[in-house]
Amino acid sequence: MAACGGAPAPEPADLLLTNARVYTVEPARPWAQAVAIRDGRIVAVGDDAELASLRGDNTQVVDLGGRLLLPAFGDAHAHPQFGGISHSRCPLHDGRTLEDYQTLVAACVEASPGDGVVYGVGWEDALFPPNGVPRKEVLDAVSTTRPLIFESVGGHSLWVNSKALEVAGITRDTPDPANGHIDRDPATGEPVGGLQEAAMALAEKLVPPPTAAEREAAIVYTARHFNSLGITSWHDAGIPFGADGASETLDAYRAVRESGRLTARVAVAMTWKNEQGLEQLPDLVRASERAEAMGLVSRSVKFYVDGVIPQKTAYMLEPYAHGGGERGKPHIAAEALEQAAVRLDAQGFQLHAHAIGDGGVREALDAFAAARKANGAAGGRHMISHLNVVDPADQPRFAQLDVAAQFQPLWASHYPYMDLTEQAIGPQRSTYLYPANSILKAGARLAYGADWPVASANPLEGLQVAVTRTNAEDPDSGPLLPDEAVTLEQAVRAYTIDVAYVNRMDDAIGSIAVGKQADLVVLDRNIFEIPTDRIGTTKVLLTLFEGRPVHGDLEMP
The missing domain is CATH 3.20.20.140 (Metal-dependent hydrolases)
Structure with missing residues (x-):
């Protein structure tokens, strides 16, 4: 089949996203209305009328109803393994007070009977003013018979109870390692329950490694x-x-x-x-x-x-x-x-x-x-x-x-x-x-x-x-x-x-341009048109990875 003037008809797109507010992050054309995708890649960006010729019998056409379409977000600094495990091994992320932490830790102790280490992640330094140094007494109130070892949300400190200090052999006479220190009582020199930076290794050796x-x-x-x-x-x-x-x-x-x-x-x-x-x-x-x-x-x-x-x-x-x-x-x-x-x-x-x-x-x-x-x-x-x-x-x-x-x-x-x-x-x-x-x-x-x-x-x-x-x-x-x-x-x-x-991926993703992978995101509102103090309440309706949904559904509500 040929188009006018004898030129071959363009190959239809697999997916056509139309009636959108497309922010491309491309300076030459920052805004568009539609995006065409074939084999997971972007093959056209423009107005609905410009991309109409890419609609074929098998093209899936999704009307986004004027919603904002962006290139998918990236993250330049994450700790996926640590983060994932921190949400599976006695997480403290939901705690807002020391009493919350005690309740969460007690539940983990009860859920894992025996005398082994209880380990978790997620306590906030700010709950231990003035310097973010945690105290063993808070954990001792939960248990003095099992080692309790908890990593701060930032990963630079450990909070341990008296039993963990005992089993790890950490006393007032234990020297500080290079690039780390044992938090001590200024009057007695006794460890108070915090281990900073390299000193974390003194107790981490007690924690079973992840499988x-x-x-x-x-x-x-x-x-x-x-x-x-x-x-x-x-x-x-x-x-x-x-x-x-x-x-x-x-x-x-x-x-x-x-x-x-x-x-x-x-x-x-x-x-x-x-x-x-x-x-x-x-x-x-x-x-x-x-x-x-x-x-x-x-x-x-x-x-x-x-x-x-x-x-x-x-x-x-x-x-x-x-x-x-x-x-x-x-x-x-x-x-x-x-x-x-x-x-x-x-x-x-x-x-x-x-x-x-x-x-x-x-x-x-x-x-x-x-x-x-x-x-x-x-x-x-x-x-x-x-x-x-x-x-x-x-x-x-x-x-x-x-x-x-x-x-x-x-x-x-x-x-x-x-x-x-x-x-x-x-x-x-x-x-x-x-x-x-x-x-x-x-x-x-x-x-x-x-x-x-x-x-x-x-x-x-x-x-x-x-x-x-x-x-x-x-x-x-x-x-x-x-x-x-x-x-x-x-x-x-x-x-x-x-x-x-x-991340050395800008040739493939990061903007909405022809030839790039169709990593895209659809939001429930246009963040460019709402008060800036409401941007954080915006929801992701759809995330595409190489043109296929990995969150949400192409059937827009």
């Missing part, structure tokens, strides 16, 4: 949860590896992917072992090659440069406001980080740094600058995550060094953890908290990630805070540094094409 089935179930849980939020891609921000590139996490990804349950695109970063040096490179490279061979995006390395602010393990340029001159310590020496950065950048690896304090941020930027000087613009798509405090002198360096600023937008508001942060660093440095707009205006790229399960993975909640800098649960608290808010268009970009960029 292969648990690891796989955690990834499947994450995929389904993220799909329900409109997310079809993530960056796994640091997985362990062993000799010859062995990795139980990669084994779990392979099993989930081969069984067809991995409904997302995944980039993985290998966790740099701060206790080692360049001798780990061969095993790291091998692990990365294994990941690439199974269809994941790899060649990324995660460096933990420092810790967190309330417990004063984040590295600051100047001493904390109250702490006798302490300013934290870097978890990796500047010289070692620079050496690793130069070598890895030269081999095409992405450098991904966890840096929370302004000192940690500067150390990371200095290392990236050394790599740039040694290797030129190698195109590694480097990024620094968290950026709780960034000194004004360092804010323009992200653009100068072509380093992406990877923020958790939900953190940039007033809430109890922020109160601990501001108390720890004082008023002047509190004006440098999460300077998203300043870094963006200097010409750098933003990429958003939730650090899930530390915070909600919901991009719509993140978008609301990014543009308002206000806690949706406590709007009366007002905005945190409102001049650091970004526009909604900028925030959407930081959740879509710029996540795809840092």
Whole structure:
């Protein structure tokens, strides 16, 4: 069959999404009305009339009724295995008070009779003012006969009871390990129940490791949860590896992917072992090659440069406001980080740094600058995550060094953890908290990630805070540094094409353009037309992954 003028008729689409408000995230044509999909890819974007010729006898046509259609969201920083397991092994995420935690822990103790360890994740540092250090007495009230070990929602602290301290052999005479400390009573020196950073390993050895089935179930849980939020891609921000590139996490990804349950695109970063040096490179490279061979995006390395602010393990340029001159310590020496950065950048690896304090941020930027000087613009798509405090002198360096600023937008508001942060660093440095707009205006790229399960993975909640800098649960608290808010268009970009960029997926996803995969999301309202303080209440009606529904149904209500 031929069209007018003898030209062959276009091949019909498999799926035609019509009567929509399509925000493409493509500067040349940011808005459209319809999208045509064939074999999981976008074959046309335009008006309903422009795409009418792609309707065939077998084309499924879905009238979106004027609803907003976006490229699916991405997440530039998540911990899928940790997050999934944290929701299966005695989760404390729903607790809001210490009494809630005791009730949840008691239920877990009752549900698993015996004398073994009870382990869980999800307590909030802010419930232990003034410094986020938990107390063993709260857990001792539940049980003094079984080891109780609970990881903070951020993963930087353990909360343990007296029995866990006893079984682990932790006493007043136990020395603090490098890059960690045992929280102690200042008068007696006795452990009080908190273990920070590397000291967590003293008790973690008591916790049974997850089974292969648990690891796989955690990834499947994450995929389904993220799909329900409109997310079809993530960056796994640091997985362990062993000799010859062995990795139980990669084994779990392979099993989930081969069984067809991995409904997302995944980039993985290998966790740099701060206790080692360049001798780990061969095993790291091998692990990365294994990941690439199974269809994941790899060649990324995660460096933990420092810790967190309330417990004063984040590295600051100047001493904390109250702490006798302490300013934290870097978890990796500047010289070692620079050496690793130069070598890895030269081999095409992405450098991904966890840096929370302004000192940690500067150390990371200095290392990236050394790599740039040694290797030129190698195109590694480097990024620094968290950026709780960034000194004004360092804010323009992200653009100068072509380093992406990877923020958790939900953190940039007033809430109890922020109160601990501001108390720890004082008023002047509190004006440098999460300077998203300043870094963006200097010409750098933003990429958003939730650090899930530390915070909600919901991009719509993140978008609301990014543009308002206000806690949706406590709007009366007002905005945190409102001049650091970004526009909604900028925030959407930081959740879509710029996540795809840092994940090295921007050739395939991140915007609605011909040739890209049909990873798309339909919302129940147009976030560009509602008050900004209502964006977070928006619901995802439909998530498409390669043109097929992984959340919701093509039959629009």
